[in-house]
Amino acid sequence: MTDTSSSFPQGDGRPEDGPQGPSGADRVPEERGKTTIADSVVEKIVGTAARDVPGIHALGAGMSRTIGAVRERVPGxxxxxxxxxxxxxxxxxxxxxxxxxxxxxxxxITDLAGDVRVSVISAVERLTGLEVVEVNIAVDDVHLPDEDDDTESRVA
Incomplete structure (x- = not known):
């Protein structure tokens, strides 16, 4: 008879443990490492979810929108x-x-804010697994139908 014992105790977590002890497949995925999600990832999810809500014209305060519009027009x-x-x-x-x-x-605005909160919370929680504890909304401006979004210079 051959000796099949080893110096490792049974169930030490080695993949070859198989039926005798816990294997990697038997462990809960959350126990197999740590996942971190950068703020910028969540910001992109939030921005996309908020923009998708009908009635949202833009995100950001006046100056940041202007700078963003100029940046879009610059090659590269x-x-x-x-x-x-x-x-x-x-x-x-x-x-x-x-x-x-x-x-x-x-x-x-109050109805729109509620719709934005629902959209943002559901997107962030679904895509990241994070619990969204609050969504604070500041309405910076109202876009009128006759307003032009163009930031081009009118100098000839």
Missing amino acids: GGRASVRGGVKVEVGERQAAVDLVVVVEYGVP
Whole structure:
């Protein structure tokens, strides 16, 4: 008879343990390492979710929108940032969100704010697993139908 014992105790977590002890497949995925999510990732999710709500004209305060519009027009400046007007604080399990928005004229702001909160909370919680503890919304401006978003210079 051959000796099949080893110097390792049974169930020491080695992959070859198989039925005799816990293997990697038997462990809960949350126990196999740590996942961290950068604030910038959550900001992009928030920005995208907020922009998708009908009645939101733009994100960000006046100056940051102007700078973003100019940056878009510069070759190599890239496309508009979905993070403009968004600030988040991300912890291990929770996130808090601050948004600055411009709303379309005629849209009830309190209803719109509720829709934005629902969209942001569901997107962040679904995509990151973080609990969103608050979504603070600051309405910076109202976009009127006859307003032009163009920031081009009118100098001839």
